Amino acid sequence: MTLLVVLPILIPLCTGTVCLLCWGRVRRQRVISVVSGVVNLVVALTLLLHVRADGILVSMMGNWPPPFGIALVADLLSTIMVVLSATMGLTVLLYSFGDIDQRREQGGYYPLFHLLLMGINGSFLTGDLFNLFVFFEVMLIASYVLLALGSEPGQLQESFKYLVLNLLASTVFVASVGILYGVTGTLNMADLALKMAQTEQSGLMTALSMLFLFVFGAKAAIFPLFFWLPDSYPEPPTAVSAIFGGLLTKVGVYALIRTFTLLFMQDIAFTHGFILVLAALTMIIGVLGAIVQNHFKRILSYHIISQIGYMILGLGFYTPLALAGSIFYIIHHITVKTALFLVSGITERATGTQELKEMGGLLNTYPLVATLFMLAALSLAGMPPLSGFFAKLALLTAGVQEAQYGYVSVALLGSLLTLVSMSKIYVYVFWGEEQPKRARAVRHLDLLLPTAFLVLITVSLGLMGEPVFQLAQQAATQLFSRETYIEAVFAAAQGAK
Amino acid sequence: MELWLTLAIGVLFATGTYLVLRRSLLKVVIGFALISHGTNLLLLTTGKLKRGAVPILVEGYQGPYVDPLPQALILTAIVISFAVTAFMLALVYRTYQSLGTDDLDRLRRPSG
Numbered sequence: 285m286t287l288l289v290v291l292p293i294l295i296p297l298c299t300g301t302v303c304l305l306c307w308g309r310v311r312r313q314r315v316i317s318v319v320s321g322v323v324n325l326v327v328a329l330t331l332l333l334h335v336r337a338d339g340i341l342v343s344m345m346g347n348w349p350p351p352f353g354i355a356l357v358a359d360l361l362s363t364i365m366v367v368l369s370a371t372m373g374l375t376v377l378l379y380s381f382g383d384i385d386q387r388r389e390q391g392g393y394y395p396l397f398h399l400l401l402m403g404i405n406g407s408f409l410t411g412d413l414f415n416l417f418v419f420f421e422v423m424l425i426a427s428y429v430l431l432a433l434g435s436e437p438g439q440l441q442e443s444f445k446y447l448v449l450n451l452l453a454s455t456v457f458v459a460s461v462g463i464l465y466g467v468t469g470t471l472n473m474a475d476l477a478l479k480m481a482q483t484e485q486s487g488l489m490t491a492l493s494m495l496f497l498f499v500f501g502a503k504a505a506i507f508p509l510f511f512w513l514p515d516s517y518p519e520p521p522t523a524v525s526a527i528f529g530g531l532l533t534k535v536g537v538y539a540l541i542r543t544f545t546l547l548f549m550q551d552i553a554f555t556h557g558f559i560l561v562l563a564a565l566t567m568i569i570g571v572l573g574a575i576v577q578n579h580f581k582r583i584l585s586y587h588i589i590s591q592i593g594y595m596i597l598g599l600g601f602y603t604p605l606a607l608a609g610s611i612f613y614i615i616h617h618i619t620v621k622t623a624l625f626l627v628s629g630i631t632e633r634a635t636g637t638q639e640l641k642e643m644g645g646l647l648n649t650y651p652l653v654a655t656l657f658m659l660a661a662l663s664l665a666g667m668p669p670l671s672g673f674f675a676k677l678a679l680l681t682a683g684v685q686e687a688q689y690g691y692v693s694v695a696l697l698g699s700l701l702t703l704v705s706m707s708k709i710y711v712y713v714f715w716g717e718e719q720p721k722r723a724r725a726v727r728h729l730d731l732l733l734p735t736a737f738l739v740l741i742t743v744s745l746g747l748m749g750e751p752v753f754q755l756a757q758q759a760a761t762q763l764f765s766r767e768t769y770i771e772a773v774f775a776a777a778q779g780a781k
Numbered sequence: 782m783e784l785w786l787t788l789a790i791g792v793l794f795a796t797g798t799y800l801v802l803r804r805s806l807l808k809v810v811i812g813f814a815l816i817s818h819g820t821n822l823l824l825l826t827t828g829k830l831k832r833g834a835v836p837i838l839v840e841g842y843q844g845p846y847v848d849p850l851p852q853a854l855i856l857t858a859i860v861i862s863f864a865v866t867a868f869m870l871a872l873v874y875r876t877y878q879s880l881g882t883d884d885l886d887r888l889r890r891p892s893g
Contacts, residue, residue: 414854421861425868432872440876441888444806447869451813452801458820458858465851466827 286343286776288334289358291327292366292405295320296373300398313394314381320398321374328370332363336755340762340769342411342776351475355773357411360759361611365408365538368618371741372530373401375734376622380523382730383629388434388521396433400426400527407535411773413464413471416539417457420503424450427532430524431516442516449512453502460495467492474773477546477766486550493548493555500543504536506596507565510589514573517588518581518638522629525581529588530622534614537595541610544599545763552602560600564691567593567698574705580628580638580713583705584621587664590698591617594679597695601682607760609678612753616663616671616745623660623738627653630731631713640709645718652732654714656739661706663742666699671745674753786826793819806873806883810866817862821855828852 299320306312335341341358344350358366377397384393403423410416428450432443465471467488468479480489502509513533517525540559548555570590577583595617598610628638630653635643647654663670676699683692745752762768793815800812828851834842836849877883 414857418857418861421865425861425864428865428868428872432875435875435879437880440872440879443872444876444885444888447865447872448801448809448813451865451869454861455813455816455820458817458854459823462820462824462827462851462854465824465854466829471850 286341288327288331289341289343289356289409292324292331292370292409293356293402295324295327296398296402296405300395300402303395303398304392307392308390310386310389313389317377317394317398318374321370321377324401325367325370325374328363328367331358332367335360335363336758340772342772344776350773350776351470351472354415355411355472355474355776356409357473357769357773358409359769359772360755360762361538361541362408364611364615364755364759365534366405368534368615369401369404369408369531372527372618372622373397375738376523376527376530376626379526379626379629379731379734380521382728383523384521385434391433393430393433396426396430397527400430402426404531404535408538411473413461413473413476415471417454417461420457420535420539421454423532423535424454427528431520431528433524434520436519439519442519445512446516449502449509453499456495457499460492460499463495464492472773473542473546474770477770480547481549483550489548489550490554493544493550494558496543496548497540497555497559500536500539501562502536504533504540504592504596505589506562506592507569507589510566510570510592513589514577514582514585517585518579522581522625522632526622526625526629529584529625530618533588533592534595534618537592537614540596541599541607541763545607546766546769549766556600556602559596560688560691563593563597563600564694565593566590567597568694568701571698571701571705575701575708578640578712580631580640580643580709581625582638583640583709584624584628587702587705588621590702591621591664593698594676594695597691598679598682600691601679601686601688603682603686604757604760604764605685606679606682607763608753608757609675609682611756611759612671612678612749613675615752615756616675616742619738619741619745620660620664620672623656623735623742624664626731626735626738627657627660630728630735633728633731635719640712642719643713644716645714647714648718650714650728652736653728654710656732656735657714658710659739659743661710662703663746665703665706667703669746671742671749674746674749678753782830783826786822786830790819790822790826793822804885806876806885809885810869810873813869814862814866817858817866821858824851824855824858 302316303313335358343356345354400423403419406419410419428447432439468476470476505513517528567590570586574583574586595610595613598606632638663672666672666676680692797812797816800808828848833845833847836846
């Protein structure tokens with residue numbers, strides 16, 4: 285059964301390689317990609333069912349016992365993330381058939397896309413800190429190339445910034461892993477959790493935790509490390525923006541949640557308190573940035589930052605309910621944000637621009653697109669009965685229970701401003717006079733179906749959210765009982781012998 | 782020995798940081814190369830610098846072994862930084878070709 289844990293990494297790797305072998309044969313690559321996407325989703329869902337029924341699944345690479353071998357660990361949080369990445373991967377893949385131009389398709393879009401998914405899934409599943417770095421790099425290198433693919437002037441400028449920022453974070457990552465290894469003598473996360481709980485150098489550990497906060501914070505775009513995001517994400521084609529906006533930053537959030545629930549527990553009052561402050565600043569500055577923008581995708585990019593704040597707010601509160609809220613928020617956010625980016629691609633095709641002030645009147649020509657946008661936008665702002673409402677409700681309830689009224693008000697203010705900014709997009713893009721030169725009816729069914737699918741998910745997450753929220757709660761409870769994780773990894777070693 | 786290595790790491794990081802903050806794209810690339818060398822030396826130093834045998838079990842040898850893990854990590858880090866540097870150089874060259882400059886300030890888009 286341990287093979288199941290490896291498959292979400294192996295499938296994209298094999299698909300990417302096979303696509304590379306079919307270089308230039310776009311049709312063949314498309315067929316392979318769809319088959320792989322479907323298989324990947326089925327595997328991810330099977331893994332989720334297994335982990336939910338039987339507890340944490342561990343696979344030791346090469347059957348080396350921990351702490352020597354590299355462990356792949358699938359607990360509930362990891363598998364939820366893998367299911368999300370498989371779902372978004374398949375949806376965006378279908379969308380890219382209509383969105384990505386032929387030059388990019390022939391320039392290796394599909395292989396890169398699968399290698400990106402491999403890096404993302406690997407980061408979610410690994411139980412080893414250095415291995416996490418390696419998978420981060422797989423993901424980042426694929427994303428550098430995807431961002432620059434096409435070589436338009438804007439892309440080239442922004443790719444370099446993105447590259448430099450991420451490279452800096454990666455270098456600090458290696459250095460911090462090195463120092464951590466020098467102090468503890470291990471890199472296996474379960475073993476690290478044991479050793480760090482017993483360490484007497486808790487001050488050193490707190491200092492190290494700040495280095496890791498910097499590293500993962502730069503990837504997750506939390507305040508004050510967010511400035512690369514709104515410049516670089518709008519540049520590539522919509523499908524690439526959507527997968528970046530949906531998944532990449534969330535890998536950083538996942539790594540933060542993982543390390544700050546498993547490893548860095550020496551000085552919770554300081555570290556998690558500090559995360560709370562950062563979360564509040566991220567929420568409010570992200571949304572303020574969004575309000576002053578007039579560029580569709582740039583507004584969406586600023587909202588990513590603001591939403592990251594909500595996700596780590598739950599980590600900062602550090603109660604089971606708050607963590608469950610964070611996890612539910614991640615599920616909701618990945619779906620909705622990807623859907624919004626996909627909508628922005630359709631309006632861009634219809635009007636030929638991203639500038640809000642040059643659009644208008646799309647409600648007449650594209651009523652269905654307008655409805656989809658409205659649903660996704662209201663969900664992002666947290667309107668009942670859509671998924672965003674329940675995500676925020678859980679977080680805010682946890683905040684009130686902890687008597688953190690200040691943070692609760694900041695979160696509420698952030699939601700209100702999100703609503704303002706979303707209505708602005710709606711008013712400019714869908715209402716008003718049709719711009720005769722701009723508005724043209726284009727064939728967009730191939731783009732509409734994936735978008736509608738994601739919006740359907742967010743609506744059903746709201747209307748029938750109970751089972752999903754229970755799942756998030758189970759995942760949070762699992763994160764809280766660190767012993768379960770540690771025991772699962774060491775028990776796998778017994779089985780391996 | 783630790784002291785000299787620590788100093789070397791410090792110098793590499795300092796010069797690397799200086800170069801990364803320059804406006805020329807090529808200097809940024811070289812700066813990152815220096816920083817990644819510094820990081821590799823740091824990894825080596827954290828593995829405790831001491832003399833010992835190759836970490837392969839030999840019958841009859843009881844003495845100390847060298848910790849093999851940092852070397853494995855460095856190897857991985859070198860491969861990754863090699864790939865990223867190669868990509869960066871390609872990107873810089875492509876940027877220079879299409880925009881005609883390698884000055885980061887002039888890369889800024891004219892219309893904001």
